[in-house]
Amino acid sequence: MKLKYRNYIRPIFYTIFGLFVVFACQKINPFEDVELTVNTDIYKAPILLRFVDGNADATKVPEGLTVTISGPDKSLVLDDAGGKDYTVIGNVLPLVLNKNVKPSEANPIEFTVAVSGVGYVSTSKTITVVSADSTLAFDVPLTSVASPPHGTAAATSVLSLTTGSTINVPATADKAETAQITIAPGTQVKDATGNVINATTVKTQVVQYGTETQEALTSFPGGFAAENVAMQNGTTTEGSFITGGFVAVDMEAEGKKVTSFSKPIDVKVGVSTELENPETGQKVHEGDKIPTWSYDSETGEWKEEGEAIVTKGADGKLTATFKAAHLSYWNLDWYYRGCSNRSTTLKFRVASNINTYTNSYDFYGYLYLVAPNGSRSYYTSISNFDVLNGNLNNGFINAGRAPNNFRVQLDIFSRNSSALIGRSAAFDPCSSTPVNVNVSVPNIPPYINIDIDFTVKCSNKTLNIKPSTWVDFYDSIDRRWASTYARSGKASTTLREGRPYTFYTYYDGKSYSGRVTFGKNSSTIVTSGGIGITGNTSYNASTGRVSVLASYTANDCK
CATH class of the missing domain: 2.60.40.1120 (Carboxypeptidase-like, regulatory domain)
Structure with missing residues (x-):
């Protein structure tokens, strides 16, 4: 480790140098056996990302991870030593911002951290900083292909490009839906530069995320607050997704990553019979159309692609079908643009039975979108929540990305029991007015x-x-x-x-x-x-x- 403290103590050295000159003629070293102590607080907005396994039963943390930084303000992001060697230490990534930054709600700093690792589904986290004095810590769930979160399932196979092949993701005890990817005979695969890869087979990995478990929803790559959305009309916007299902597809041929095909592949994604269509307030049924979106886990960009058609099988199960000409993570989603005040930080005013400090990491919150018809859909989480009575420090940054025709509701939980201990009324995410939330914590540990x-x-x-x-x-x-x-x-x-x-x-x-x-x-x-x-x-x-x-x-x- 090289402790890079030159910037911190340069003024001290100038003073020391002057004193040495004064004492030089007397051949006296006034600092002999004196131990200097130097402070090192010059960078702004320290950020900690902890990469965790999305499976609550996992006993090991993700390891062997690599990250890249992208986004409009990536040049302002530094590692904790003030450089740009973004190294994940175990499962932790500490970052800081350049010492000269002055972020605010009107002029936030935004960047995206993309993370990947062998055996894990690549994902990204977009971070918004609105204060140079803030300290931000995030848990980023990763999906292990070998042991995915409840409500998800994975499949791997080697598919033939010559004769065509199909890979199926099976149903599980906590995910009734299936998924299927089919490659047509004679399909050629291409790399990132568009060149054909000379191969007859392709290694394929598919992970399907259902919509009925909290673990699957919180592990959803990229999250549902979409900061970078490319629309088919050429515009870029931001807003929120309500998902109907998601598949992460990765392919490799002759050691190269596959990004596109000479013939579109067929994608079938099972849809829960309990899923509500937020447009109608009714359960999804045969003949419904669900918009499709691709997701680039390296940049955090979503792209509008088209629509999937919902069909009903003889067994009564629903399937959304579409074609994909390029390889990506594919999402069935209803998309809603956010409010105009995109960087609003919404505060929660707590009324609770806790009058002495507790550890905020023992409590967490889930935010739900509430459609005009009253149906709720998981939106995002607050990974630690201060339940102290009267507290107003729990922030919901970028509340304005929630749909402006929806409301939002906050549920608070205890990590000790996973019990619901508080719930706000549904509120307007486009407002900057603090939201009241009543919390009652049972069995408070010392x-x-x-x-x-x-x-x-x-x-x-x-x-x-x-x-x-x-x-x-x-x-x-x-x-x-x-x-x-x-x-x-x-x-x-x-x-x-x-x-x-x-x-x-x-x-x-x-x-x-x-x-x-x-x-x-x-x-x-x-x-x-x-x-x-x-x-x-x-x-x-x-x-x-x-x-x-x-x-x-x-x-x-x-």
Whole structure:
């Protein structure tokens, strides 16, 4: 790791240099055996993306991931060391913005993070920043092909281009629908440059997302708030999708990624018999037309393609059928343009039975679109929600992308029990008026307030660095993460009292970790494998707070 602190301490060096000149004639070094401590808080809007498995039963986090940054403001996005080496550390990606940025609701900064990895469906997350002082943390669900989320299913096969072939995605216990991709005999496949790949077979992977489980909906690649939508009339807009089903199709021939075909392929996607058509308020039936959209997981762009026709089989099941001339992720969706105030940050005013701080990561919210006919469709989530009575800090950024003829409703859940603990009335997403939400939390676990003082000790220099960095806490009992951001080494958070945590910090492509239990007794931080964090904790009975002194050693401070 190279700790890049030149920008932080250049003024200090100038002062030191002047003092050396003064003392030079006396051959005295006034700083001999003196250890400098330097703060490192110059970048803006720290962002943490944690890539998680969309399957709630998964016991391992995604690994071996790579990311790319695109979008209108990609040049302003930096890694946490101030460069552009966007490295996923385990399953975590820390980012910051250029120190000169001044984002606002009127002039937000937007960029898209695309993520891919062997064995996972590629996806992307578009991030909007409206304040340079904000700290943003997101959980991004990934779909494992080997063990997909409930309500999804995958199939892989080698298809013949010479004789033509079909691949079928089967129904499962929690997804009654099937999907089918058919390649016609004599079809040629092409690469990204449009050149024909000389191949007779093609490796094919299809993942189908149903519409009846929350896991499938939250794992939906790209999400339902669409920031970059190319319409058939040549315009680009943004808004929201209500999905009728989704298939992620990947093909490879002779080691090259397939992007298009000489003959369109036939795509059949099963449609739930319980799915409501938001245009009519009635369940989807034979003869309905559902618009089709392609999705580029590398750029986050949606493109209007055409329509799928719904047919009904002898078994009573519904299928939407269409042709695809190019390879993409394909979505059956009704699309609605958003409000004109696209970057509105909507606030929620909480009334609850919680009057002391809890950990917001123990609570989360789902937002639903409410159609004029009253039907609800999942829209997006708030991955952590502060349930403290009177709180007004939970933000819904880009509320204006919700359809302007729909309303939105917020449901709040406890991660401890997955129980619904609060619900707002349906509200206008185009308004900037705070929304009231009543929350009642049962069986509140004991929490304790924590103050962290973090230091990086340079073994090759008489220098300490107070890092500005994310600090993550992992509760192995509940398999749950919590995060806070340390500015110049200082951070505060609230965690479960008496729980053992592994906590991590990150910098320049490396992670550092230690184990500790936060309680009313002093404790020692135990190094947790790899490059370790050491230190201790102490409890102040008069303030009811735990102080944490933590550090790790770096041997390559430059």
